[in-house]
Amino acid sequence: MLTVSHVTRRFGQKAAVDDISFSIEGPAFVGIIGRSGAGKSTFLRMMNRLTEATSGEIHVAGREILGLQGAARRQWQSQCAMIFQQFNLVPRLDVASNVLHGLLNRRPTLSTLFNIWSDADILRALEILDRLGIAEQAPKRAEALSGGQQQRVAIARALMQDPQIILADEPIASLDPMNAQVVMDTLKRINVEDGRMVIANLHTLDTARRYCDRVIGMRDGRIVFDGTPDQLSAGVARDIYGADASFNEASTSTALPSDHAPDRAYAERMLA
Template sequence: MLTISNVSRRFGDKLAVSDVNLEIPQGQMVGIIGRSGAGKSTLLRMINRLTNVSEGAIRFDGVEVSALRGKALRNWQRDCAMIFQQFNLVPRLDVITNVMLGRLNHRSTLLSLLQIFTEAEQLRALQALERLDIAQTATQWAQTLSGGQQQRVAIARALMQAPRMILADEPIASLDPRNAKIVMDSLHAINREQGLTVITNLHTLDTARAYCGRIIGMAAGRVVFDGTPEQLTTDVARQLYGAEGLEDAFSEAMTSTSIEPARRPTAKPRELADAL
């Protein structure tokens, strides 16, 4: 259980997040929606502890993660994997090394500095890439991949952390509709098959309705809606986005059945590992 109690965040005189209270059970897939500046990204960054809370507390499994320091904080950021809109890959490293960087918090400082990875870690990285249909890119430089492929590499890196929760901050904002669908399908499959809690910020209502069993709406730093996709009515959407922003909040591209799934690679992880 993730519990957020009376959490606020101030940046100078600006109140970015105001008195948020949420309980998110293990295994939910939650979409957070709202206009730009509503506080969505700040909330996710506070959960991951990239940003500290100004008031209130965040707890996971009874542990107050908003108070962690040092090694305990690093362990939390390992258990609470973060996926960003900008991918945050190392462009001049190959794909498999970028994925294996997700193991750094599980390893000794010396091995981490030397970037020495075991055969088991290489195989695990290839399995993560295979799951996301991009194992064939393992030896390519990350900078040669498309945006959609890079985001899937970022998801594979998050899986290498063996997380207990995945946070995704606008993971499809910079992707075309086809790649956006592939990325959201991947996150949904991880949630469904592994039982991992997935919390993702999203711009469009249709995407949230299609993939998330629970939707949280934010406006001016506050939670103003918390319910199921069926409860997300046009009136609620108008409250979140305003009449002028309502049209932009809807997009049918993500739920289009005309988009074909990505082609699965023919090589298996063990065969690719032998070729590296």
């Protein structure tokens, strides 16, 4: 169980995440949607301990994770895998080595520097790549792969950690529709088959409706919606994105703004 209690992150006088609280039971697939600057990415980075919280607590299975330091913090980061929009692979390394880097927090530094891995670790990496349908790419440099293939390598690297939770920060924002579907199908299959909680920042209502068990909408650092995908109405979209109130409910199946779009104008055009 995940419990977020009054979590805040301030940058100077501005609250990027402003006193948010919610809980998730079981291995749910949760989507977080909202405008640029809503606080989605900051929240995921706080969960993974890449960004420090200003205040609040996050408990996972009864363990408070925002106060962890040193080895305990690194152990948590291995249990809470992060997938990024831009893949964060090492371009000149082969695919298998990139996947094996999911074990960085559990291995001696020298072994990693010299790219020394056990036979068991290599076999597991290849099995994960095979599961994701890209085993044949194992010897290739990561930079030689398509965007969709690179994102699946990033997912394989996350699975190498054997995490409790997978955090995905706009995992399909850089992909074409076909590759986006493959990546989202992969994350959903991992969620269902492995029983792993997945929390993903998403930028379309269609994607949230199709893949998520629950959707959280953020605006200006606060949660303004928390419900099921079928509750994502036009009114909800207006609350989250601030679009003009004249837009009708049928428009909510259309793509909503990415985190790199001029938010209000984009939302109004796309919801119209």
